[in-house]
Amino acid sequence: MWLAVLLITLIALFAGLVLSVAARRLPSDSNDLVDTVNDLLPQTQCAQCGYPGCRPYAAAIVSGEAEINLCPPGGDETVQRLAGLLGKEPLPLATEPASDMKHSLAVIDESLCIGCTHCSDACPVDAIVGAHQFMHTVLASECTGCELCLPPCPVDCISMVDAR
The missing domain is CATH 3.30.70.20 (Alpha-Beta Plaits)
Known part of the structure; x- marks a missing residue:
């Protein structure tokens, strides 16, 4: 019986080590910059930027598809924070919503x-x-x-x- 417990413990330890090494070496599924940009947005999910929510807008900003000034609820403060994070020049807040609103x-x-x-x-x-x-x-x-x-x-x- 002790042999079985010892064998299972060794297998679990080996599997843990393999998973730990794999987690460090394989690329993560999450894009850290998209997460950081998303955290700076107001999370209103209002779609005034032309995207269905803050996360898709963040992904569009990071990929270069969208400008950083399309979020009316975030205002100029959010534009300033995004510009600082991304090393871009702050733009004036878009006067017209990007969507049909x-x-x-x-x-x-x-x-x-x-x-x-x-x-x-x-x-x-x-x-x-x-x-x-x-x-x-x-x-x-x-x-x-x-x-x-x-x-x-x-x-x-x-x-x-x-x-x-």
Whole structure:
């Protein structure tokens, strides 16, 4: 019995050593620069940059497909941080969203709102406030105009207005 335990322990130790060496020598699946750029982005997943989320936008920045100034929620501060990280010249924040979204703001018709919380659950920046079964409202200063709150609303009480 002790022989079997010793044999299994030696096999496990050998396998651990092989895996350790392989982990150090083989390239990792994760791109560290993409991860670092992604960490600098605001993680709003609003798609205003023209990409479906912050991670695809980060990958596009690293590959050179996208400029560093396409993130309205991140603002000039994010552009500065990205420029410093990547050794690029800071660009002014893009004035027009890269996607088809314009400067819009969600507005809730409070007389129609049933307080279902579906819109607030969908909002990536927590710009919609309100409790379950109570009227909700949009914090205009936080809303990015991403329109992610529109599809989950069961009573269509949310509309987008020009925020200019």
